[in-house]
Amino acid sequence: MGRPGRRWLLCCITGFAFAFLWLTGELSSEDVSVGCVDSTVERRRRCCGVEVAGLGSRTGLSQNPHPGRTADVLLCLFGFKSLYMMHRRFPVFFLSPDPTTSPDNLQVLRKFAFQVSWTTEEILYRLDVGWPNRPEYFTGTTFCVAIDSLSGLVYVAQRGDNIPKVLVFTEDGYFLRSWNYTVDTPHGIFAASTLHEQSVWITDVGSVLGTPGKKGTGLTPLQFDNPAELYVADTGDIYIVDGDGGLNNRLIKLSQDFMILWLHGERGTGPAKFNIPHSVTVDSSGRVWIADRGNKRIQVFDKDTGEWLGAWTNCFTEEGPSSVRFTPDGKYVIVAQLNLSRVLLVAAPPVGSIGNCSVINTIQLADQVLPHLLDVSGKTGAIYVAEIGAKQVQKYVPVEGYFPSFTHS
Numbered sequence: 001m002g003r004p005g006r007r008w009l010l011c012c013i014t015g016f017a018f019a020f021l022w023l024t025g026e027l028s029s030e031d032v033s034v035g036c037v038d039s040t041v042e043r044r045r046r047c048c049g050v051e052v053a054g055l056g057s058r059t060g061l062s063q064n065p066h067p068g069r070t071a072d073v074l075l076c077l078f079g080f081k082s083l084y085m086m087h088r089r090f091p092v093f094f095l096s097p098d099p100t101t102s103p104d105n106l107q108v109l110r111k112f113a114f115q116v117s118w119t120t121e122e123i124l125y126r127l128d129v130g131w132p133n134r135p136e137y138f139t140g141t142t143f144c145v146a147i148d149s150l151s152g153l154v155y156v157a158q159r160g161d162n163i164p165k166v167l168v169f170t171e172d173g174y175f176l177r178s179w180n181y182t183v184d185t186p187h188g189i190f191a192a193s194t195l196h197e198q199s200v201w202i203t204d205v206g207s208v209l210g211t212p213g214k215k216g217t218g219l220t221p222l223q224f225d226n227p228a229e230l231y232v233a234d235t236g237d238i239y240i241v242d243g244d245g246g247l248n249n250r251l252i253k254l255s256q257d258f259m260i261l262w263l264h265g266e267r268g269t270g271p272a273k274f275n276i277p278h279s280v281t282v283d284s285s286g287r288v289w290i291a292d293r294g295n296k297r298i299q300v301f302d303k304d305t306g307e308w309l310g311a312w313t314n315c316f317t318e319e320g321p322s323s324v325r326f327t328p329d330g331k332y333v334i335v336a337q338l339n340l341s342r343v344l345l346v347a348a349p350p351v352g353s354i355g356n357c358s359v360i361n362t363i364q365l366a367d368q369v370l371p372h373l374l375d376v377s378g379k380t381g382a383i384y385v386a387e388i389g390a391k392q393v394q395k396y397v398p399v400e401g402y403f404p405s406f407t408h409s
Contacts, residue, residue, distance in 0.1 A: 081194045144386050156393050166183060203230055216247065225247040239251065273295075275292065289324050292336075330348060338370055342364055346360060374386065380397065
């Protein structure tokens with residue numbers, strides 16, 4: 001390779017390297033770097049003799065004292081753009097690279113996010129970067145999300161002072177309405193919808209579900225303390241996990257008229273005992289799945305009898321599950337891991353067997369994004385993740401071809 005060819009190759013590699021360091025936040029503000037997504041802050045830096053504006057702005061050649069290097073500049077831009085475009089397959093959120101930012105006050109850059117991955121794992125879900133259309137409606141800490149697939153609605157509950165506590169979007173991302181009454185400190189949310197009735201259920205750790213204003217362990221009358229989440233079956237039966245760090249560590253099944261049908265309610269590490277039961281769902285085979293977060297496992301019960309059927313522990317050696325849901329076809333379990341900022345796609349076991357969990361795919365988010373609770377659209381298979389670190393809800397849609405049973409846009 002001649003000298004011009006080597007120079008061209010070096011410029012292309014340089015552009016690729018600049019893009020990599022920019023996307024991963026390794027370049028300081030004095031180097032070649034661009035803000036990731038904060039559209040309210042104009043950032044301009046220089047790369048290979050080119051002035052680069054924030055995303056969505058024009059990029060033009062600056063005055064260059066060496067006009068003969070135009071080809072080098074274009075090659076550098078080609079390398080930069082090549083890696084930049086890879087974000088469409090590897091979405092994730094980056095934090096502000098400012099080293100003076102304290103861990104408790106990290107700035108999460110929203111709207112667009114990038115992650116470069118060299119693994120050979122197939123990509124089964126992609127980030128819908130356009131959802132919602134107006135993310136500025138997220139004004140608090142987004143704790144939970146629920147999908148009413150029948151009506152095509154997305155309910156988001158957030159915490160904060162003097163803000164709407166519940167936001168309502170369409171599955172297409174359009175904001176519809178909000179409300180700030182009857183809700184104090186939401187933790188979990190569930191949308192129950194039939195052809196004849198629609199309802200939204202919220203576990204509120206501020207004004208306690210059960211005996212209003214009184215936390216406790218009692219059953220007559222029924223009392224709760226920091227109820228984490230609930231699931232309402234088509235029959236009207238209600239499954240509640242009660243004990244997000246409060247007095248209780250229990251799973252309760254109630255009838256539609258709020259009579260206790262069965263209960264497991266003791267703190268411990270053995271079967272049917274809990275340490276922060278954080279999420280609950282029911283599969284099409286009649287099994288109740290509990291994210292037993294503090295014990296780093298998922299426990300499974302028979303929905304009719306409450307019989308303990310088994311547990312998964314091998315996937316959660318680093319961090320316990322914070323949320324559990326199923327894909328519409330029932331073939332996969334979607335699990336969030338809060339402090340690892342990770343969402344797992346796990347193969348669902350056949351009827352009559354629990355076995356060990358087997359991870360099929362991973363959606364890795366950036367540190368401090370903190371996926372708390374999630375829900376899955378029964379119509380499209382899209383995953384909606386409520387992130388208490390990023391203070392937003394993000395939507396992940398199935399990649400075409402991998403889930404032919406899902407009809408998504």
